[in-house]
Amino acid sequence: MKIGVLGSGTVGETLANGFLKFGHSVMRGSRSKEKLSDWLEKNKQNAHIGNFEETANFGEIIVVAVKGLEALNALSLCGEKNLSKKIIIDVTNPISNNPPVNGVVNFFTEMNSSLMEQMQKKYPEVNFVKAFSSVGAPMMVQPKLSIKPTMFICGNSEPAKITVMEILEQFGWESEDCGTVEAARAIEPLCMLWCISGFRDNDWTHAFKMLR
Numbered sequence: 001m002k003i004g005v006l007g008s009g010t011v012g013e014t015l016a017n018g019f020l021k022f023g024h025s026v027m028r029g030s031r032s033k034e035k036l037s038d039w040l041e042k043n044k045q046n047a048h049i050g051n052f053e054e055t056a057n058f059g060e061i062i063v064v065a066v067k068g069l070e071a072l073n074a075l076s077l078c079g080e081k082n083l084s085k086k087i088i089i090d091v092t093n094p095i096s097n098n099p100p101v102n103g104v105v106n107f108f109t110e111m112n113s114s115l116m117e118q119m120q121k122k123y124p125e126v127n128f129v130k131a132f133s134s135v136g137a138p139m140m141v142q143p144k145l146s147i148k149p150t151m152f153i154c155g156n157s158e159p160a161k162i163t164v165m166e167i168l169e170q171f172g173w174e175s176e177d178c179g180t181v182e183a184a185r186a187i188e189p190l191c192m193l194w195c196i197s198g199f200r201d202n203d204w205t206h207a208f209k210m211l212r
């Protein structure tokens with residue numbers, strides 16, 4: 001498929017490389033696409049770069065991997081017609097500019113709300129699926145762990161979630177579907193929990209597993 005990855009950061013690069021590895025055609029987007037020219041040079045085949053609007057237009061599936069505080073701004077740069085009816089994999093977390101407190105990152109959202117709900121409210125025609133938000137970038141594609149980890153996902157569209165679950169399976173994950181967009185209130189804070197052992201003990205190589 002054609003995947004548009006909005007994000008010049010480490011998550012954008014990791015997921016873009018994952019999609020390339022599994023044979024997809026990928027465009028990465030940035031407000032300044034020249035910052036992605038090294039990546040383009042390294043991945044000539046099936047790799048493209050563009051601004052946010054070009055990237056959203058290119059993608060049959062879009063990945064939003066931008067700074068949480070600027071996620072709505074980044075989507076507005078895409079142009080509504082380039083987003084409407086598409087699947088958007090939302091990797092963002094609502095991390096504020098305040099520093100972590102004893103290893104606990106600061107969010108700009110409150111407990112009974114979430115960043116993905118803000119996006120879904122602004123773009124009701126988009127099929128947002130929260131995924132990949134509760135693990136560090138180096139673990140997102142084929143993580144090397146003793147057992148298969150669980151990715152917690154949510155979104156209002158069942159077909160969109162099925163597509164994202166297939167991608168997660170390919171990337172080495174089992175999925176736990178937590179329901180509709182409101183479940184992002186529980187999924188986004190998993191990032192806080194995931195980061196604690198990193199900030200406290202410099203341990204960044206772990207993931208969550210649902211046991212029954």
Ligand SMILES: NC(=O)c1ccc[n+]([C@@H]2O[C@H](COP(=O)([O-])OP(=O)(O)OC[C@H]3O[C@@H](n4cnc5c(N)ncnc54)[C@H](OP(=O)(O)O)[C@@H]3O)[C@@H](O)[C@H]2O)c1
Nearest residue numbers: 007008009010011030031065066067068070092093136137
């Ligand atoms: N790092 C991780 O391991 C990890 C793991 C899970 C989830 N996440 C989440 O994934 C997202 C991406 O994380 P990251 O570490 O790869 O990168 P990041 O530094 O959080 O974000 C970089 C991206 O944000 C965009 N951006 C910054 N300011 C902007 C603005 N004013 N308007 C529009 N776009 C703007 C940048 O656009 P330009 O290219 O135009 O500069 C760039 O593409 C974040 O929401 C993060 O919380 C990160």
